Amino acid sequence: xxxxxxxxxxxxxxxxxxxxxxxxxxxxxxxxxxxxxxxxxxxxxxxxxxxxxxxxxxxxxxxxxxxxxxxxxxxxxxxxxxxxxxxxxxxxxxxxxxxxxxxxxxxxxxxxxxxxxxxxxxxxxxxxxxxxxxxxxxxxxxxxxxxxxxxxxxxxxxxxxxxxxxxxxxxxxxxxxxxxxxxxxxxxxxxxxxxxxxxxxxxxxxxxxxxxxxxxxxxxxxxxxxxxxxxxxxxxxxxxxxxxxxxxxxxxxxxxxxxxxxxxxxxxxxxxxxxxxxxxxxxxxxxxxxxxxxxxxxxxxxxxxxxxxxxxxxxxxxxxxxxxxxxxxxxxxxx
Amino acid sequence: xxxxxxxxxxxxxxxxxxxxxxxxxxxxxxxxxxxxxxxxxxxxxxxxxxxxxxxxxxxxxxxxxxxxxxxxxxxxxxxxxxxxxxxxxxxxxxxxxxxxxxxxxxxxxxxxxxxxxxxxxxxxxxxxxxxxxxxxxxxxxxxxxxxxxxxxxxxxxxxxxxxxxxxxxxxxxxxxxxxxxxxxxxxxxxxxxxxxxxxxxxxxxxxxxxxxxxxxxxxxxxxxxxxxxxxxxxxxxxxxxxxxxxxxxxxxxxxxxxxxxxxxxxxxxxxxxxxxxxxxxxxxxxxxxxxxxxxxxxxxxxxxxxxxxxxxxxxxxxxxxxxxxxxxxxxxxxx
Numbered sequence: 032x033x034x035x036x037x038x039x040x041x042x043x044x045x046x047x048x049x050x051x052x053x054x055x056x057x058x059x060x061x062x063x064x065x066x067x068x069x070x071x072x073x074x075x076x077x078x079x080x081x082x083x084x085x086x087x088x089x090x091x092x093x094x095x096x097x098x099x100x101x102x103x104x105x106x107x108x109x110x111x112x113x114x115x116x117x118x119x120x121x122x123x124x125x126x127x128x129x130x131x132x133x134x135x136x137x138x139x140x141x142x143x144x145x146x147x148x149x150x151x152x153x154x155x156x157x158x159x160x161x162x163x164x165x166x167x168x169x170x171x172x173x174x175x176x177x178x179x180x181x182x183x184x185x186x187x188x189x190x191x192x193x194x195x196x197x198x199x200x201x202x203x204x205x206x207x208x209x210x211x212x213x214x215x216x217x218x219x220x221x222x223x224x225x226x227x228x229x230x231x232x233x234x235x236x237x238x239x240x241x242x243x244x245x246x247x248x249x250x251x252x253x254x255x256x257x258x259x260x261x262x263x264x265x266x267x268x269x270x271x272x273x274x275x276x277x278x279x280x281x282x283x284x285x286x287x288x289x290x291x292x293x294x295x296x297x298x299x300x301x302x303x304x305x306x307x308x309x310x311x312x313x314x315x316x317x318x319x320x321x322x323x324x325x326x327x328x329x330x331x332x333x334x335x336x337x338x339x340x341x342x343x344x345x346x347x348x349x350x351x352x353x354x355x356x357x358x359x360x361x362x363x364x365x366x
Numbered sequence: 367x368x369x370x371x372x373x374x375x376x377x378x379x380x381x382x383x384x385x386x387x388x389x390x391x392x393x394x395x396x397x398x399x400x401x402x403x404x405x406x407x408x409x410x411x412x413x414x415x416x417x418x419x420x421x422x423x424x425x426x427x428x429x430x431x432x433x434x435x436x437x438x439x440x441x442x443x444x445x446x447x448x449x450x451x452x453x454x455x456x457x458x459x460x461x462x463x464x465x466x467x468x469x470x471x472x473x474x475x476x477x478x479x480x481x482x483x484x485x486x487x488x489x490x491x492x493x494x495x496x497x498x499x500x501x502x503x504x505x506x507x508x509x510x511x512x513x514x515x516x517x518x519x520x521x522x523x524x525x526x527x528x529x530x531x532x533x534x535x536x537x538x539x540x541x542x543x544x545x546x547x548x549x550x551x552x553x554x555x556x557x558x559x560x561x562x563x564x565x566x567x568x569x570x571x572x573x574x575x576x577x578x579x580x581x582x583x584x585x586x587x588x589x590x591x592x593x594x595x596x597x598x599x600x601x602x603x604x605x606x607x608x609x610x611x612x613x614x615x616x617x618x619x620x621x622x623x624x625x626x627x628x629x630x631x632x633x634x635x636x637x638x639x640x641x642x643x644x645x646x647x648x649x650x651x652x653x654x655x656x657x658x659x660x661x662x663x664x665x666x667x668x669x670x671x672x673x674x675x676x677x678x679x680x681x682x683x684x685x686x687x688x689x690x691x692x693x694x695x696x697x698x699x700x701x
Binding site: 228234309 | 517518519521523538541542544545546556557558561562563564565566569571573574575576583596597598599600602604605606607609611613615624643644646648650651652664665666667668669670671676678
């Protein structure tokens with residue numbers, strides 16, 4: 032067994048931070064000492080790990096002393112300022128925010144797809160991709176290796192937990208109000224998600240895209256090492272708490288076909304194929320919730336594009352889409 | 367004012383049937399006499415229209431005597447057997463089931479798109495398209511006229527009311543159980559839709575597609591008169607009661623571009639453009655519910671395909687997707 036490591040989780044009281052602590056424990060990551068870091072608002076709270084309660088401490092440079100691994104999930108501005116501080120203290124930094132993802136000196140890594148990229152990390156920082164990007168590239172990679180992607184068209188069905196605990200609380204309050212016939216209040220959401228849909232990510236006015244959509248385009252290109260890959264994205268929030276789903280249409284340079292795609296996906300790392308529509312077998316958010324794999328179903332020849340395929344990709348956005356991917360990176364680099 | 371007409375609504379106690387009666391009244395269709403037809407299970411019920419209660423009668427050939435217009439929404443097998451009977455009695459038949467849609471002697475009509483097709487109806491039957499198809503072709507038609515469609519890729523976010531009243535009841539029971547933390551039972555649904563997603567349409571095993579997806583492909587081709595149009599479809603049921611949404615990627619023969627598409631859609635019949643993402647303006651199921659128009663937003667240049675566009679199309683599946691379209695056909699042909 033590897034030596035035990037000192038691990039800091041920054042943003043430990045958030046949904047992803049809590050999931051990181053759970054994933055570290057479930058995957059038996061050799062945590063010798065856990066440093067639980069959060070904003071001063073969380074002062075006095077504790078975090079349970081390894082049978083012990085760890086006091087939550089505020090962010091100060093000293094918290095990174097002797098830290099081997101720093102997992103960040105406290106938002107872009109915290110990561111911009113503090114990831115370099117942790118790296119200067121010698122920690123491997125794995126950052127779940129979008130702050131460093133497109134930095135040329137920061138690898139953007141999904142272990143099943145481009146672990147090699149993690150080797151060269153001049154800033155000492157590795158970025159964890161956007162949740163929707165991760166599950167998509169896990170499913171695209173084996174197809175790309177076989178037939179070379181020409182174009183990807185994706186529409187997402189994203190769960191609200193990606194927006195954080197307060198958004199989940201507002202959504203659940205909306206759900207209760209709707210079920211009881213009471214007026215539905217927005218809460219922290221910009222509109223009604225219960226019984227409806229939202230596209231509430233920050234808008235990029237110049238393009239008419241949501242930033243979430245642009246992230247999926249640019250991150251997919253960087254991870255696959257294909258800067259000109261054609262990617263068309265529509266991101267939509269659906270009334271689901273956990274588990275992002277994606278309807279993906281794939282065009283390839285060489286004919287691929289559903290039979291071969293299914294074969295490739297069946298043996299792809301991190302992928303579980305669930306695909307028997309006639310018997311009602313396809314992945315749903317409920318199937319994926321709490322799991323670390325990326326589930327793929329509805330693999331079929333695209334009737335609109337001979338040689339191309341369509342598929343349905345579902346994963347737990349807090350786990351493979353965030354916490355699990357970050358811990359997998361740390362495992363690969365440190366253990 | 368046109369003379370008053372004798373109108374039969376077959377399947378009058380179903381969700382679409384009830385909506386047909388409402389739409390006839392709201393649009394002031396000149397109903398002189400309403401014949402409310404449903405299965406014997408509905409014996410004893412009445413239907414309110416024009417300030418009067420009309421007794422529900424079972425399906426017999428005699429109910430069509432003197433009928434000018436027969437609106438059918440009682441399922442495919444009833445329509446297969448009984449639409450010809452109504453037509454033989456001289457009624458104009460507008461059928462909402464899928465029974466006659468692909469019959470070469472039955473026009474498949476969306477008035478804003480291909481009203482001309484309604485002129486030639488050798489069987490006396492006009493078919494009302496699938497709900498998801500109608501709203502899509504309303505939005506595609508002006509783009510096709512301008513730049514000629516080459517390919518359409520669509521993922522749907524469909525409301526449960528398209529599956530009928532019992533499905534809605536099961537879904538709402540699921541929603542209540544979920545909100546109260548009780549176990550969620552399927553009811554008449556094949557799985558949990560509350561807090562999740564379903565793909566529960568009949569499967570076409572040979573292609574791996576759901577029949578709902580094949581309908582959208584074949585009906586779109588027939589309505590637009592483009593038998594070889596490339597259409598790629600994924601249909602998904604979302605936890606929404608009313609209002610179908612569609613994420614549509616459009617490729618055209620001639621470059622189109624978002625600015626021109628928005629201009630065309632802004633003046634297209636039956637379309638309302640709601641498109642100002644920076645200010646949170648885009649159509650949702652809640653916006654469309656109860657309305658007759660097709661709402662289009664998120665009109666943008668496709669970053670993955672220069673010259674192409676992407677858009678988001680929402681409409682009330684029971685109204686424009688079913689009842690309103692049927693009544694509009696009747697208005698155009700009979701008034």
